Amino acid sequence: MRPEVIVIGGGTVGAAIAYGLARRKLGVLLLDGDDGDFRAARANFGLVWLQGKGLNMPEYQRLTRRSIALWQDFEVALTETSGIDLQYEHNGGLAFCFGEEGFEARRLQLQRLHNQLGHDDADWEMLDRAELARLLPKVALGPKVSGASFGKHDGHANPLCLLAALHKAVVALGGTVRSQANVREIARDGEGLRVSFHEEVVTAPRVVIAAGLGSQALARQVGLDVPIRPQRGQVLVTERLAPFLPLPASGLRQTGEGTVMIGATQEEAGFDVSTTGEAAAKLSRKTVDLVPALANVRLVRQWAGLRVLTPDSYPVYAQSQSHPGAFVALCHSGVTLAALHAEALAEAVMAGRLPADLAPFHQRRFDVPKAA
Numbered sequence: 321m322r323p324e325v326i327v328i329g330g331g332t333v334g335a336a337i338a339y340g341l342a343r344r345k346l347g348v349l350l351l352d353g354d355d356g357d358f359r360a361a362r363a364n365f366g367l368v369w370l371q372g373k374g375l376n377m378p379e380y381q382r383l384t385r386r387s388i389a390l391w392q393d394f395e396v397a398l399t400e401t402s403g404i405d406l407q408y409e410h411n412g413g414l415a416f417c418f419g420e421e422g423f424e425a426r427r428l429q430l431q432r433l434h435n436q437l438g439h440d441d442a443d444w445e446m447l448d449r450a451e452l453a454r455l456l457p458k459v460a461l462g463p464k465v466s467g468a469s470f471g472k473h474d475g476h477a478n479p480l481c482l483l484a485a486l487h488k489a490v491v492a493l494g495g496t497v498r499s500q501a502n503v504r505e506i507a508r509d510g511e512g513l514r515v516s517f518h519e520e521v522v523t524a525p526r527v528v529i530a531a532g533l534g535s536q537a538l539a540r541q542v543g544l545d546v547p548i549r550p551q552r553g554q555v556l557v558t559e560r561l562a563p564f565l566p567l568p569a570s571g572l573r574q575t576g577e578g579t580v581m582i583g584a585t586q587e588e589a590g591f592d593v594s595t596t597g598e599a600a601a602k603l604s605r606k607t608v609d610l611v612p613a614l615a616n617v618r619l620v621r622q623w624a625g626l627r628v629l630t631p632d633s634y635p636v637y638a639q640s641q642s643h644p645g646a647f648v649a650l651c652h653s654g655v656t657l658a659a660l661h662a663e664a665l666a667e668a669v670m671a672g673r674l675p676a677d678l679a680p681f682h683q684r685r686f687d688v689p690k691a692a
């Protein structure tokens with residue numbers, strides 16, 4: 321049967337959009353690539369996070385707030401359809417500060433973001449060391465820790481459960497998921513669009529390109545030139561520990577299973593997904609400065625993944641002029657934005673038109689004339 325929408329890319333972004341479309345009863349075909357592809361969705365840290373995001377782009381702060389406001393209902397509906405527990409917790413989150421200077425710098429950064437948003441109520445606060453220690457009674461903080469910022473709307477989820485749930489729900493809602501379906505070509509076909517992968521050709525009135533780092537080549541075919549680059553992030557995982565960290569922190573979170581995730585680096589290493597001893601040493605040092613007792617804990621895993629970054633690191637949502645019905649969706653916080661992708665973005669794709677509040681995310685913002 322001819323699908324109504326083809327979504328290209330089965331990472332967290334593509335799968336969330338496909339799920340949102342399937343929930344709206346559209347016939348969806350989700351095409352995912354080959355085993356060797358770069359997959360940020362399988363490498364990520366699992367934060368559903370607001371604090372500290374959106375400097376110089378208040379629209380991004382608003383977008384993130386919208387997604388987080390939708391997350392709880394999104395989780396309930398997705399768990400009901402898929403039967404998979406996303407382990408979503410949303411009791412706030414922490415960003416630790418080292419030294420008085422670090423504490424003051426963080427406070428100023430959050431105040432600046434707050435001013436740029438023009439919002440009355442602050443949904444974050446700075447906790448000094450004594451307040452932080454009261455919040456984390458089972459953590460013996462290192463001597464350099466001066467406190468933390470606390471973001472009221474922050475939380476975390478299990479990103480692999482989220483991905484599995486989205487794929488399962490697409491199928492449960494009548495959609496089709498195809499793996500090993502690396503799309504080579506998108507072309508106009510009468511009123512619709514033709515998508516070719518391996519020996520197959522499928523047509524549909526709408527196509528969403530959400531193929532992470534594979535998106536640039538596909539988007540060019542529909543007249544959208546989206547600049548993206550990979551940024552490597554490495555993560556360490558410890559053995560299982562008794563629960564001690566009740567809140568996730570940027571860089572440190574205890575999972576539902578008891579393991580502790582430590583990360584993530586930000587490295588310009590091209591498409592190299594190797595793990596390095598240097599990153600492991602750097603992450604371990606920072607963690608031991610934070611919680612010295614973690615020096616005695618066994619590390620059981622280290623992995624590297626590539627973030628999908630635009631020049632300003634904010635998302636791109638765009639619609640093709642030359643190929644009506646073709647959209648592109650890219651971002652580097654696919655877990656945080658999953659609820660928005662399944663709701664507002666899926667709604668927009670269904671309507672065939674991106675709404676005005678997504679206009680600031682068009683990639684034309686990068687078309688700054690170069691000096692002669």
Ligand SMILES: Cc1cc2nc3c(=O)[nH]c(=O)nc-3n(C[C@H](O)[C@H](O)[C@H](O)COP(=O)(O)OP(=O)(O)OC[C@H]3O[C@@H](n4cnc5c(N)ncnc54)[C@H](O)[C@@H]3O)c2cc1C
Nearest residue numbers: 331332333353360361364365367503532534553654655656
């Ligand atoms: C180390 C690290 C930590 C992170 N931590 C967080 C976090 O805490 N919170 C958060 O919100 N986000 C986090 N992220 C980001 C998050 O993982 C991504 O935003 C998310 O995975 C969405 O990525 P994606 O779906 O765009 O791309 P990917 O997950 O990379 O998926 C792209 C998919 O497209 C497919 N594909 C590519 N080319 C083609 C083609 N031609 N045809 C068909 N399919 C194709 C690939 O096979 C792949 O499955 C993190 C990322 C990294 C690397």
